[in-house]
Amino acid sequence: MMWFSKPPRAAGQAPVAERMLARRKATWWSLILPYWISEERGFAWACVALKLAIDYGVIYISVWQNGWTGRFYDAIGARHVDAFAGLLGALTIALAVHAACITVSIYLGQIIAVRWRAWLTHRIVEAWTSTGAFFRIERDGLVENPDQRISEDTRLLIEQSMHLFFAVLSVPVSAVSFSIVLYRLSGNFHMTLGEVALTIPAYMVLAAFLYSAISLLLTHLTGRSLIAINNESQHREADFRYSLVKIREHAEQIAFMRGAHEEDRRAKAMFEPIRSIMWEIIRITRRIGIVNTTFGEVASLVPILLILPAYLAGRVALGGMMQLSGAFGSVTSTLAYFSQAYQTFASWRAIVNRLSLLSEEIVRSADAQAAHEETRAALSLSDGVTVVHDARGEVRSDGLRLTTPSGIVLSETGPVRFRAGERWIVRGESGSGKSMLFRGLAGLWPHGSGIVHAPRPDAPGGRIEFLPQRSYIPTGSLKAALCYPDSPDRYDDAQCRDALEDAHIPGLAARLHEVCAWDDSLSGGEAQRVAFARAMLRQPDFVFLDEATSGIDAEGENAMYTSLMRRLPTSCIVSISHHDGLHAFHDRTLRVGRPARAEHDPARTGIPVPLA
Numbered sequence: 377m378m379w380f381s382k383p384p385r386a387a388g389q390a391p392v393a394e395r396m397l398a399r400r401k402a403t404w405w406s407l408i409l410p411y412w413i414s415e416e417r418g419f420a421w422a423c424v425a426l427k428l429a430i431d432y433g434v435i436y437i438s439v440w441q442n443g444w445t446g447r448f449y450d451a452i453g454a455r456h457v458d459a460f461a462g463l464l465g466a467l468t469i470a471l472a473v474h475a476a477c478i479t480v481s482i483y484l485g486q487i488i489a490v491r492w493r494a495w496l497t498h499r500i501v502e503a504w505t506s507t508g509a510f511f512r513i514e515r516d517g518l519v520e521n522p523d524q525r526i527s528e529d530t531r532l533l534i535e536q537s538m539h540l541f542f543a544v545l546s547v548p549v550s551a552v553s554f555s556i557v558l559y560r561l562s563g564n565f566h567m568t569l570g571e572v573a574l575t576i577p578a579y580m581v582l583a584a585f586l587y588s589a590i591s592l593l594l595t596h597l598t599g600r601s602l603i604a605i606n607n608e609s610q611h612r613e614a615d616f617r618y619s620l621v622k623i624r625e626h627a628e629q630i631a632f633m634r635g636a637h638e639e640d641r642r643a644k645a646m647f648e649p650i651r652s653i654m655w656e657i658i659r660i661t662r663r664i665g666i667v668n669t670t671f672g673e674v675a676s677l678v679p680i681l682l683i684l685p686a687y688l689a690g691r692v693a694l695g696g697m698m699q700l701s702g703a704f705g706s707v708t709s710t711l712a713y714f715s716q717a718y719q720t721f722a723s724w725r726a727i728v729n730r731l732s733l734l735s736e737e738i739v740r741s742a743d744a745q746a747a748h749e750e751t752r753a754a755l756s757l758s759d760g761v762t763v764v765h766d767a768r769g770e771v772r773s774d775g776l777r778l779t780t781p782s783g784i785v786l787s788e789t790g791p792v793r794f795r796a797g798e799r800w801i802v803r804g805e806s807g808s809g810k811s812m813l814f815r816g817l818a819g820l821w822p823h824g825s826g827i828v829h830a831p832r833p834d835a836p837g838g839r840i841e842f843l844p845q846r847s848y849i850p851t852g853s854l855k856a857a858l859c860y861p862d863s864p865d866r867y868d869d870a871q872c873r874d875a876l877e878d879a880h881i882p883g884l885a886a887r888l889h890e891v892c893a894w895d896d897s898l899s900g901g902e903a904q905r906v907a908f909a910r911a912m913l914r915q916p917d918f919v920f921l922d923e924a925t926s927g928i929d930a931e932g933e934n935a936m937y938t939s940l941m942r943r944l945p946t947s948c949i950v951s952i953s954h955h956d957g958l959h960a961f962h963d964r965t966l967r968v969g970r971p972a973r974a975e976h977d978p979a980r981t982g983i984p985v986p987l988a
Contacts, residue, residue: 402732402739408537410499411492420488427484428545430477435550437474442557442702444470450695485538493534500526500735509741511820516781518737521614525734529610529727536724540717547713554706555581561692561700562683580682584704587678588711591671595718598663602722605660607729609653616646625896661719672712679704763819763828769837770795771817771918771948776826778809778816786824787812792966794918796837799941800950801958804968810952811844811922813968818842818920831917841916843924847907849895855888858910867913878939879909880932900927908936912943919944921951930957937961 412420444467451459504510504526513519558580565579576582623630623639630639679701686692692700761776772793778786787809794800804810815821817828818840831838849857856864858872873885881902898906904927911919919940925933934957940949941961950966951958 402735446699584707607726778824801962875909875913
């Protein structure tokens with residue numbers, strides 16, 4: 377039975393599903409329908425059909441039980457003791473079948489939910505990461521907590537959508553089935569007003585539907601603000617969870633700075649809006665609960681009062697009255713689902729809104745990337761920073777002007793050209809835009825103007841690597857973190873150990889296959905050494921280092937650059953640093969200001985004598 381829970385197949389999704397997921401204006405159906413027209417549709421619809429058949433079978437058993445109730449009470453009224461054994465035996469079998477059907481129905485629902493969530497999560501994550509949307513959304517602050525929307529909201533969307541979908545298909549069938557039973561038992565209501573004879577057809581059925589309609593109307597009037605409140609609640613809860621995660625991630629720094637009191641204040645302040653929202657939800661749900669409870673309690677009396685005259689007149693037996701009461705209760709309780717599910721629908725709508733916003737921003741990011749690619753191909757000189765890939769084997773620009781989205785200049789450089797084997801150091805005052813220059817060269821900052829020409833990543837001499845002050849070290853084995861973003865199978869253990877030893881962290885060589893949250897367990901200096909080891913292992917053609925040795929002492933910094941120059945003799949090395957000791961490793965200087973200028977000092981060899 378393991379095949380029931382297998383992950384989505386690797387086959388490409390149907391074109392219609394792909395277009396639907398990529399809608400610029402996301403809607404509830406553009407989030408939900410793609411799975412049901414994808415390559416998974418055959419198995420998914422088969423599970424739905426089987427689950428619906430079982431659910432309808434459960435409704436049939438419930439209708440049969442209603443008839444059994446009438447026969448049972450008739451037997452009691454007539455004191456037919458001999459009929460009890462047969463009636464109880466039949467009920468036992470029906471209850472066993474009923475329990476088995478419900479169990480299988482729940483299991484099928486879980487299968488659909490697992491496969492649907494795997495399919496949808498896979499595609500949302502792929503869209504979020506493949507076009508760089510994860511970076512653009514975070515850089516521009518377009519959507520709060522996209523990670524939680526992908527993990528938590530996707531799960532809730534699927535669970536609640538399935539709940540609502542099967543309810544919408546099952547509730548009407550149940551309501552109609554019991555309405556037929558109710559009509560057959562009650563018939564029409566005949567009355568005379570003076571000389572006028574009146575007939576109310578299916579009066580018990582009409583009473584049940586009118587009763588439920590009034591309940592639903594009152595529920596809507598008391599709870600219609602829940603959708604907006606639930607949306608705000610999920611937003612606030614996500615922010616609060618994120619703030620707690622940041623405390624955990626920076627626990628040591630907070631402890632060093634004696635910041636526990638301030639973090640306590642900040643966390644409580646972020647929770648305060650959540651508490652206010654919770655009280656508001658309680659107030660609304662209390663009103664809804666009063667409506668539902670009141671109508672639920674009265675529902676047991678209404679059918680008795682309606683059928684009592686017929687019972688007293690002898691037209692209905694005791695069993696018939698109990699059967700009528702049960703059928704009326706089944707109709708009203710079935711229709712009451714819509715008022716009872718009001719909170720679920722409000723939550724579902726808020727989740728759709730949150731995921732729709734994320735989906736729209738991912739699509740906008742993909743569109744921006746596509747427009748950027750078109751600009752590359754056309755070599756447009758319009759506003760915006762453009763990265764153009766060519767075959768010249770160098771990184772160059774005739775001038776870059778990087779600004780904020782509102783147009784404030786952050787960094788400005790004149791013509792610059794980085795070629796194989798060159799050693800550059802970038803200097804400038806703090807805030808002059810050195811790091812921003814690297815972002816522009818990497819194509820991570822679109823605001824401003826200028827064209828960056830860079831080698832194609834898949835061409836010889838086109839591998840570029842950036843080392844920031846704190847490089848990303850993913851959780852997993854140390855070897856996988858060292859080889860990232862390449863597969864760890866691309867390098868053998870000996871190559872990894874050599875890189876770690878050249879980065880002067882031989883103690884980690886014995887821990888290559890240890891799985892750990894390395895980004896948390898390594899010190900700042902160790903993390904920077906691992907980043908150097910990664911660069912020496914992957915052998916890029918261009919290495920851009922942004923204060924990449926800020927956590928290493930002067931002697932260690934000297935040793936790290938000595939190893940880097942030795943391991944990458946033909947690579948272009950570009951370093952941002954305020955340390956004068958690094959001048960000896962570089963023979964060219966780029967001074968960043970307004971405008972920047974390049975200097976060449978042939979007296980510097982690039983390989984100094986190591987410190988004693």
